[in-house]
Amino acid sequence: MITLEHVEKHFGALHALKDISGQIVQGEVAVLCGPSGSGKSTLIRTINRLEEIDGGRIIVAGQDIHEKSLDLNAFRERVGFVFQQFNLFPHLSVLDNITLAPRKLRKVPKAEAEEKALLLLDRVGLREKASAFPTSLSGGQSQRVAIARSLAMSPEVMLFDEPTSALDPEMVSEVLAVMTELAQEGMTMVCVTHEMGFARSVADTVWFLEAGRVEAQLSSEEFFESGNNPRIRAFMAHVGRSQ
Template sequence: MIAISEDVSADTRAPLVDIRGVDKHFGDFQALKGIDLQIERGEVVVVIGPSGSGKSTLCRTINRLETIDAGTIAIDGKPLPQEGRPLAQLRSDVGMVFQSFNLFAHMTILENVTLGPIQVRGLKKQEAEAKAMELLERVGVGHQAGKYPAQLSGGQQQRVAIARSLAMRPKVMLFDEPTSALDPEMINEVLDVMVELGAEGMTMIVVTHEMGFARKAANRVVFMADGEIVEVAGPEEFFTHPRSERARDFLSKILAH
């Protein structure tokens, strides 16, 4: 990272997401080993690595869907609280998009997007619906608002999921392999929305196998293997001159075709 010590605001403002010394075990298996990562406001960080490297687990620890065994995670200067009301409050500020969309199956698209704003933010139904429609239009599924999730294609469902997260006006968005469950022709419609979001200044942490997206939208690429961060670099540098043997090996495998 570049230190801008002259900039006063950079001194006083903590990183938006501050991960320090995080360990995570699943039984005997150590999924995360001493992870340190700071993410600044407006930054798009893409996390890549072979499967089982801990990148999804890391993503899920940031809003405490996975608990951690050691270390600290702070968001906007506040450490993650224990389960309960403060944690729910914090989660409402951290958007999350899942690999399997996870839209609420018994609710219409519009209800999916308004549930959080109404129940958590206390918005009036009308106000929430107007905002939701704006977001649905923006991700290109406005005309589907009255349908149920199963009536939409995977790509449309994932764009609704992004709108559902955005409706909470999050400080940071987590994407956990958002295109891995999609048919190839639908991947780009989701990535386009994400690229646009990043360009508008949203802070994003994106776990993905989409190297094109990483090149295009990432400020930094984090390469993980075996539960450790092996390398952090700008996308150009990472893809053209990876420093570590692990990264070179990984890139040669995925870019071979």
């Protein structure tokens, strides 16, 4: 589903991504982890071109996403992205937030879009919030609405950039539960997260990044048994202290 070939990214003098290559197959859950500043969020943002790359290639569903012929807006309709800070439109109700893209971009009739939106709200446990506005929602509820909004476009891939980092601890589990259900249903997912319990139970592969490089690409089982890797061991100890 996703192939990265020798991806490079600079921000001025900062070499943010260094010769990154790897594959994520259809239906796989890949977790990107590593210390702050290692390039995780930059990497995931390159997969739908929120960040442009300076070298290499990224192929999604067989398409080089930097080809001149690419319709960028149509491509992004196929790739859901869930941000740290929800990015809901505050002036729209929950229902309107979810139906906006299908109605405007795909010209889905209002009734059809709303029917699907309500089913998605059922799925994330928030049907009763359909007429509410984002300012009345908790952080966990807002993030679940953001996931439902992405799913409304029936994406082939879901990207999550630290979706629980802005949440109070008691709200984290409700978002992870929705993500776990998606994974169990076979959604291809790339997740930047420090939630190692989630990674252990759901991830197929774990990419460990440091200083802009992928230092390890391991199966979940291999990653959590990699006690002989001092950098991974130190990272896991740090994450354990902070949770």
